[in-house]
Amino acid sequence: MDKFVKLIQDVEVLWSKYYPMYLNGVKNTLILALVATVIGFLIGLACGVLNTIPYTKQDPWPKRFLLKLLRGLIRVYVEVFRGTPMVLQAVFIFYGLPYFTDGAVAFRGNSGMWLASIIIVSVNTGAYMAESVRGGIISVDPGQTEGAKAIGMTHVQTMLHVILPQALRNILPQIGNNFIINLKDTSVMFIISFTEFFAAHRYIVGVNNMYFPSATVEMIGYLTMTLAASFLLRLAERIMDGTDHYKLVQEDSLTMTAGTYNHPHRGTPFDERSKEVRERIKQELKFGRSRGDR
Amino acid sequence: MEDKILEIRHLSKAFGDHQVLRDIDFSVGKGDVTSIIGASGSGKSTLLRCINLLETPTGGEILYHGQPVTGPGVNAAKYRSRVGMVFQSFNLFNNMTVLENCVVGQVKVLKKSKAQALEDAMGYLNQVGMAPYRNAKPRQISGGQKQRVAIARALAMEPEVLLFDEPTSALDPEMVGEVLDVMKALARQGMTMLVVTHEMAFARDVSTRVVFMNQGVICEDGTAEQVLGDPRQPETRDFLARFRNA
Numbered sequence A: 001m002d003k004f005v006k007l008i009q010d011v012e013v014l015w016s017k018y019y020p021m022y023l024n025g026v027k028n029t030l031i032l033a034l035v036a037t038v039i040g041f042l043i044g045l046a047c048g049v050l051n052t053i054p055y056t057k058q059d060p061w062p063k064r065f066l067l068k069l070l071r072g073l074i075r076v077y078v079e080v081f082r083g084t085p086m087v088l089q090a091v092f093i094f095y096g097l098p099y100f101t102d103g104a105v106a107f108r109g110n111s112g113m114w115l116a117s118i119i120i121v122s123v124n125t126g127a128y129m130a131e132s133v134r135g136g137i138i139s140v141d142p143g144q145t146e147g148a149k150a151i152g153m154t155h156v157q158t159m160l161h162v163i164l165p166q167a168l169r170n171i172l173p174q175i176g177n178n179f180i181i182n183l184k185d186t187s188v189m190f191i192i193s194f195t196e197f198f199a200a201h202r203y204i205v206g207v208n209n210m211y212f213p214s215a216t217v218e219m220i221g222y223l224t225m226t227l228a229a230s231f232l233l234r235l236a237e238r239i240m241d242g243t244d245h246y247k248l249v250q251e252d253s254l255t256m257t258a259g260t261y262n263h264p265h266r267g268t269p270f271d272e273r274s275k276e277v278r279e280r281i282k283q284e285l286k287f288g289r290s291r292g293d294r
Numbered sequence B: 001m002e003d004k005i006l007e008i009r010h011l012s013k014a015f016g017d018h019q020v021l022r023d024i025d026f027s028v029g030k031g032d033v034t035s036i037i038g039a040s041g042s043g044k045s046t047l048l049r050c051i052n053l054l055e056t057p058t059g060g061e062i063l064y065h066g067q068p069v070t071g072p073g074v075n076a077a078k079y080r081s082r083v084g085m086v087f088q089s090f091n092l093f094n095n096m097t098v099l100e101n102c103v104v105g106q107v108k109v110l111k112k113s114k115a116q117a118l119e120d121a122m123g124y125l126n127q128v129g130m131a132p133y134r135n136a137k138p139r140q141i142s143g144g145q146k147q148r149v150a151i152a153r154a155l156a157m158e159p160e161v162l163l164f165d166e167p168t169s170a171l172d173p174e175m176v177g178e179v180l181d182v183m184k185a186l187a188r189q190g191m192t193m194l195v196v197t198h199e200m201a202f203a204r205d206v207s208t209r210v211v212f213m214n215q216g217v218i219c220e221d222g223t224a225e226q227v228l229g230d231p232r233q234p235e236t237r238d239f240l241a242r243f244r245n246a
């Protein structure tokens, strides 16, 4: 018991002495995670949308070639950035740039460090979001696209007004997931001297060796940030779903008449065909095959 | 010839090796109400989907007022806005309210003003008896109600022809009537309609013409009276007999 009392005292000492440093770390972590998640989401959105432009054998070959090339490039991007550790990507880009340009181009100073960090975390998030957005688009019922086409909407209009609003709602949990992961994983940016929350810990324990109390501060700090993020996300989802009620605008005067009815068959073959596939993708979106498994 | 809205000539469609439609020939004139009947798998949906360019035909041609609608340089979206489609599974936009479903096409495709689109949408929703539900989302209304909204959405585009693919087959029995009533009213108003249906009473009482499809070809084509009352082809007789016994 007295150990806990001691720990609380130590934490209090650390906090009163170094709280500006911890808070500055929290601030930088929040900014980096937020900015990089937003940019990463936009990159993922662009990739996902480009990746799902439909083409058929009847299309002219330059269009088909271009779209195939695009899909290939996105594939490579996703595999490379998902397949290597972010800490290594940071080193690679931060030191690679001056190496190749003989120091002519480099991330210099504080702003250079910010820029490098934002680029790396964004591009990394983008690789994960590209798959999420693509999955989100594919998992929307193809009937929605057909309904839109049938009233004369173009592919762009269909995407903008029908598919993306539904796809984005479906992947909102994943966007949140990526934000939470970024809150934690930006800690590897200490490697290029970015002073986020964990860097504050590294500096402070370097001065006074109070490893465990400082780690406790870090744990509490990260947990507070991620719990707050979870809460806000849940709230955003609820707002997006809207209410479950609607108001009848006037009495419904329609009288229903019974009709003759035969029931030869329900559904067509293609209603069923892709349902399982869509369901599987939906499940994958929810649980795993995502950045969350790491 | 001038009064033909759609002419389908030698239309064929294959999915890989599977020849689903063969040498389909028929035309749709203004005010025609054509019912397409036939066993499940005979290619009725595929035919409608080809006409609306949701599938690309593998042979033959489709003429809209004498102009081919397939091939390069054709604005498929513009053509589709003139040929409406009502699906078995409704396909209402799940992210929009009933009213928004009927407005979006008018504003984005027909480039109408929002105010005008709202006014017109309300008119069509009234016509199908769904105006009171204008603020509901598709998931909050019944199948029959969804289908009526889908019809209003299609009407809001002021199409020249409306295609219906088994519009009542996904509905519970007690909801079939409300949708058929809306369709009957449309037919009375002179709407040009092409209806894939298993509702023989509808085919008999409402349509000016009945087309019987069998294994990807048009087997019999004539007035409702003739095809349903006095079928010439043995396949048609078999189908109708099986149907009555079902």
Ligand SMILES: Nc1ncnc2c1ncn2[C@@H]1O[C@H](COP(=O)(O)OP(=O)(O)O)[C@@H](O)[C@H]1O
Residues within 6 Å of the ligand: A268, A269, A270, B015, B018, B020, B038, B039, B040, B041, B042, B043, B044, B045, B046, B047
């Ligand atoms: N996208 C598709 N790919 C392969 N086969 C298909 C596809 N769509 C339909 N078919 C096949 O075409 C045939 C006709 O189907 P369909 O037009 O739905 O018939 P119906 O509407 O008369 O029941 C069926 O054998 C079906 O399996």
Ligand SMILES: [Mg+2]
Residues within 6 Å of the ligand: A268, B044, B045, B046, B166
């Ligand atoms: Mg069908």
